[in-house]
Amino acid sequence: MNNKYTLGMIGLGTMGRNLLLNMADNGFKVTGYDKDPKMLKKLEEDGKSHSLIGFDSLEDFIQSLELPRRIVLLVPAGAIVDSVIKELVPLLEKDDMIIDSGNSHFTDTSRRATELADQGIHFFGMGISGGEEGARFGPSMMPGGDKKAYEAVKPILEAVSAKVNGDPCVTYIGPGASGHFVKMVHNGIEYSMMQLLAETYDLLKNGLGYNNDQIYALFEKWNNGRLKSFLLEVTKDIFKVKDEKTGGFLLDYVKDEAKSKGTGKWTSQVSMDLQLPIPTINESVSARDLSKFKALRVSLSKSLPHEGIKIEDSSAFEILLEQALYFAMITSYAQGLHLLEQASVEFKYELNLKEISQIWRGGCIIRAELLEDIYQAYTKQPALPHLYADESIQQQLKDILPGTRAVVITAIQNGIAVPCFASALTYYDSLRTASSPLNLTQAQRDFFGAHTFERIDAEGIFHADWNSKNLD
Ligand SMILES: NC(=O)C1=CN([C@@H]2O[C@H](COP(=O)(O)OP(=O)(O)OC[C@H]3O[C@@H](n4cnc5c(N)ncnc54)[C@H](OP(=O)(O)O)[C@@H]3O)[C@@H](O)[C@H]2O)C=CC1
Ligand SMILES: O=C(CO)[C@H](O)[C@H](O)COP(=O)(O)O
Secondary structure (H helix, E strand, C coil): CCCCECEEEECCCHHHHHHHHHHHHCCCCEEEECCCHHHHHHHHHHCHHHCCCEECCHHHHHHCECCCCEEEECCCCCHHHHHHHHHHHHHCCCCCEEEECCCCCHHHHHHHHHHHHCCCCEEEEEEEECHHHHHHHCCEEEEEECHHHHHHHHHHHHHHCCEECCEECECCCCCCCHHHHHHHHHHHHHHHHHHHHHHHHHHHHHHCCCCHHHHHHHHHHHCCCCCCEHHHHHHHHHCCCECCCCCCEHHHHCCCCCCCCCHHHHHHHHHHHCCCCCHHHHHHHHHHHHHCCHHHHHHHHHHCCCCCCCCCCHHHHHHHHHHHHHHHHHHHHHHHHHHHHHHHHHHCCCCCHHHHHHHCCCCCCCCECHHHHHHHHHHHCCCCCCHHHCHHHHHHHHHHHHHHHHHHHHHHHHCCCCHHHHHHHHHHHHHCCCCCCHHHHHHHHHHHHCCCECCCCCCCCECCCCCCCCCC
């Protein structure tokens, strides 16, 4: 009888431990390794009912796995992944598999896959989303790269993933580092949705003068409608939590400086490289970075004070704000999906946006009712050039556009910063404009740098002497 383990996890922190417990719940014979003995103890305590045990020796851990070995890494992204791989490789045999499930940068994943393939080891990058709860009870997973390696873990991944209408929230994403690329863009959308909820909070608190109980009630109402989503659900709950120290609301004592681990920034960086604009996601990255200038903000708030104008009709504004939030959520997904489409061409990822929207419907941080409509849009037209091109999305955008404009105008009049709301609206207006003013940009470039331009009435490349020509 084979007493070896089917799969081994390296890194038994928040994600690794919970994913391993989930695998054990689903009847898989699994084990883990962590360099921190406390993590092993915690795994064994939490996994008592499955007699789950871990190893504190990497050699023993590797020897305990059946061949070819299936090893999942859930360690912090970056240099740690390289150092774990370096330690692992001398202990592995040809055809063993390493699955990096952390938030690794996609270029690191490409490099590691190439280096390991040279040594006969199958490596693939797999984004995972859902946080602690998701890992424990059903995440969404985005595996890409070595298909043979994926096939070897597919039954395990399908069993532990979240399910929507019986469909597992995991699918083979595509070749190369596509799995990590898609997870990175997922996080870009996540940043944007989080910033939109923060701007909504600002408008309710500082525009309407709502207290935390009122905001909770409104978010709860919205979460029973088309805005229903994981992020709105957890955000609403934050408004209920009391601080043990002061007895007030904990949120009111949290410092307004947002941290980040890099995935949002990477999404913006690659969008610039691919010249595929995602301005609302970019604004959400900048908003976190701007928040870090707390001392400067405090000082400028004294020298540049602003008298806020209170919004009078709160009931009417609530309705408009719900529309604006929905508009900007659609736009956040639209930008992320557009970037995926471009990256698919550029990096030959063979991405299937229908399947990606399908596996995002459950388990992950950006899961939302709206993803069902998005999934339907890509089911109807797999080659949809942009989410805005879908008729049913267009109908929804038309209905909520006036409300969105009203909210952005009101915010600007009241001096409330709404970078993501404003940018979503401006993105929409830019994309629905057949004749943009960028003919002027081309003329300027040709004027000062002889950069040439194209004409709308003739083929070819042109240059003009703008200094003297046709002066009236
Ligand atoms: N937390 C989340 O919600 C999500 C996280 N991720 C990604 O998953 C990855 C893991 O995240 P998370 O579980 O939160 O991180 P944690 O820090 O909770 O867990 C990582 C674990 O790996 C251990 N570790 C570090 N170096 C080694 C090593 N050389 N050998 C063995 N074990 C090691 C750490 O030990 P020690 O602490 O002693 O260093 C720790 O126990 C990251 O890439 C993260 O970005 C992805 C989706 C969601
Ligand atoms: O991947 C995730 C969820 O999908 C993580 O929660 C993510 O690392 C959070 O990112 P950041 O720390 O930059 O806010």
